[in-house]
Amino acid sequence: MSDQLRPRASLRTAVVWEVLKDALERRVKATGREALDVLDTGGGTGNFAVPVARLGHRVTVVDPSPNALFALERRADEAGVADRVRGVQGDILGLFDVVERNGYDAVLCHGVLEYVDDPAEGVRNAVDALRPSGALSLLGAGLGGAVLARALAGHFTEARQALTDPDGRWGAGDPVPRRFTAGQLSALVTDAGVEVGAVHGVRVFADLVPGVLVDTEPGAMDELLRLEAAVAELPAFHSVATQLHVLGEKRA
Ligand SMILES: C[S@@+](CC[C@H](N)C(=O)[O-])C[C@H]1O[C@@H](n2cnc3c(N)ncnc32)[C@H](O)[C@@H]1O
Secondary structure: OOOOOOOOHHHHHHHHHHHHHHHHHHHHHHHOOOOOEEEEEOOOOOOOHHHHHHOOOEEEEEEOOHHHHHHHHHHHHHOOOHHHEEEEEOOHHHHHHOOOOOOEEEEEEEOOHHHOOOHHHHHHHHHHOEEEEEEEEEEEEEHHHHHHHHHHOOOHHHHHHHHHOOOOOOOOOOOOOOOEOHHHHHHHHHHOOEEEEEEEEEOOOOOOOOHHHHHHOOOHHHHHHHHHHHHHOOHHHHOOOOEEEEEEEEOO
8 A cells, every 4th residue: 555545544543553453362362262352442433443353353342422333333334344343332431331340351441531530430440341361452642742742833831731730631622631641541550450561652753743744755654653663662752642552461
């Protein structure tokens, strides 16, 4: 696929997808089962759920949005995995009204914690849905990335506001209700009974680079993807990432 045709969406998902795919492979080996039971809390339209189902796993998506679930159903159908994707309307804070405890080999919680009233309860529920030794994949908005982005856009007061606001918001117009540091996310999962395996910084440069450069410069997209992959695991870059990914294993 040429650089021009490569979906820019891969810049948002590539690092997390590689980490998640490896974690699922490890669960397949550990459990001896080819098809895992995967729960995607706040899975939305299936950015991750559909590719996970394409690997052969059974995916349950819990999301409060009927529109998202409708789009998910269509997408799963188009991808030929409708029989392996189940959409359920529900809330991560009332997770066990709609799914069972201790029923999943892997639980995804991507881009959800920033929107829930009680992130600690959200993480506890995600972990309680896991079988012992199950994999938790948690993705949350990073505080430092937002500070950097506001500052580079010349909004210095907002950058400082995000830095000092208890929820990491840059002002009343900020569309994201809450942001996290890597330490905060790691503490949330550790407190919920998960051993942290890896922390990755996601979209360290992707949102700061002018789109025209990536879209028109030959090879630039591939190089940027490689750069993102190279810095993702380096703790020094976690503090400026737009998102932070924590991969962990539920303590047996
Ligand atoms: C930014 S989207 C992320 C979608 C998907 N996880 C992904 O990574 O592409 C946030 C999703 O969380 C869902 N959501 C919001 N509040 C939620 C809650 N309390 N419980 C579960 N899902 C929620 C929204 O409906 C939306 O689909």
